Amino acid sequence: MIKITFPDQSVKEFEGGSTPLDIAKALSNSLAKEVLSATFNGNPWDATRPINEDGTLVFHKWDDDEGKHTFRHSAAHLMAEALEQLYPGTKFGIGPALENGFYYDVELPGGKVITDEDFPAIEKKMMEIARQNNPYVRKEVAKADALKDFQTKGDNYKCELISELEDGSITEYTQGGYTDLCRGPHLPSTGYIKAVKITSIAGAYWRGNENNKMLTRVYGVAFPKQKMLDEYLVLLEEAKKRDHRKIGKDMELFAFSARVGQGLPLWLPKGTLVRETLTKFLAKIQRKYGYQQVITPHIGNKDLYVTSGHYAKYGKDSFQPIHTPSEDEEFLLKPMNCPHHCEIYRLKPRSYKDLPLRIAEFGTVYRYEQSGELHGLTRVRSFTQDDAHLFVRPDQIKQEFCNVIDIILYIFKILHFTEYTAQISLRDPDNKEKYIGTDEHWAMAESAIIEAAKEKGLNTTVETGEAAFYGPKLDFMVKDAIGRKWQLGTIQVDYNLPERFDLEFTGADDKKYRPVMIHRAPFGSLERFVAVLIENTAGQFPLWLTPTQAVVLPISDKYNDYANQVATALNDAEYRVEVDDRSEKIGRKIRDNETKHIPFMLVVGEKEAAEGQVSVRKQGKIDLGTMSIEDFKKLIAAEVEKELNPED
């Protein structure tokens, strides 16, 4: 007999060799139906793998992440089997589960290319195999045998993976006629999978290295119920409607023109209003924190970037230098603001009393992003950073860093960004040649970030190898409508640029010291930030930020003059108000402006014109009654105040 401890700490005895599925059955049949896999003594465990010793057991169902993961991973194997049957000779790379589904990287025989038209056949074959309800069978194999198995099949990618594994820890899983190298765990059998859909196809370099061969990556989703697949597809459609590229076009916030160039956004009047409002909002916060705003040119001498190290790192893949005709000088389109700000620091001797010196700029920069990477406003070639460089004494690093975290968290709170992750991006210690600077400086910079994040109680993840080439970062990541992660806010500790630009300050002891730089951008870039904001709000911006706060609706053309007077009075007071003076009925005007999500509609007719009032309708047909223009101003002001200064 074996003693099994469950998560609620209860202990029960079962026969030796019982599987998690057996145990679940003994507890309750309904539970057994839902168990997909398990964790035994902290190890991922198949639901059908016997247990021969005492230990703790956790069941995994569709409702938890591990259960979904098992399900999707098994679906990837199912798809692999289908592909092998449909295209014999297919070679397999890796096929993991993802957050929403799974993929498999394959090399198809004879240069076969899969297209959308092949998806139904693959899905059909997958369901055909699923219905056979073949068990996923686990087998421990010796390294030599595993190698032989896959060599015989000609699966060189699998052989490469096996050769890197340790003998004694290798397992294979077989379902039906398909065997794969796999750590598991897997579903008991293919019949658990009731609905599948191949979602897309993509090229993917083997092992993520662009020097390797490009394999075909087939993406899919799988569910235990058809209804779940249907719901998932509806959800996808909904997400598409929130896409900032679509909303940006509909609301006339921004546009692109092939004639202007790829990835070069044109900010339209309404988008510009949003952007300027955000800029003013942040500038005001930064003033409170002692930042000084500067403006620097859009180009800079190439030597500036040779000094900073950026040219050596990115020069070749950048917009190429601009040559002056007579002096034969070279200028770069400014790819970042830090060197310019370093030069501002250098303008005069700095005392320890001057620090921290906080130089801020809404600086537009230009980077030659690869064409395949461009994406709406989230990845562009011309963008404006809400940049600042804090030149600090070493003893001030932590306090300044924490202050920046406060600014970012405040912005996120005001804009209701709740779903972010704070990512500590460190240097890859195995790839030091990708970075500049000494080990000592890196160690100091990294620990400064880790400590500050800890002090602020941030829930952080750590990503090795994601640091900037001159220093580690704390990045605030947010997801867009289709689940892609983007870096918004970033804070970076940098010992290197002060060194390279030979920055100094005089200490109390009259000796020279090196300041440390903190690079930081709470929005990251206005472009990306607005994009994510659009997707978070589905284009319904808060009142303080929305480009049109109210629209005046004259009942008929007779009241257009009065409507214009109302709008002028409000616009003069710096509210953003328009007039809908089309010769339409009031019902039509209300409908159209409701669909445009205008927060307030001011209906004016004979009565209002005579009494100098407006009839206020809040979006969503809430009638706030008739009031004077002054009272309406107070109403908006109060609401904006509430948005910008939430209680708690």
Added chain:
RNA sequence: GCCACCGUAGCUCAGUUGGUUAGAGCGGCUGAUUCGUAAUCAGCAGGUCAUGAGUUCGACUCUCAUCGGUGGCUCCA
């Protein structure tokens, strides 16, 4: 940059296996209507079917190239 796919009016889309003057709704313009809280009526304009070559008696439809876009991969100071 690499792989796959896509490109018809301002927007959303239709357009049979290549075959007459490429259609619709919304939007726009003009006229009528002057209206009280989610769509007034009528008329009109708008397209070198992304661009350029080619195949063909004939190309929106087939082929190639270029440009732009979409989903990934790689990259992201």
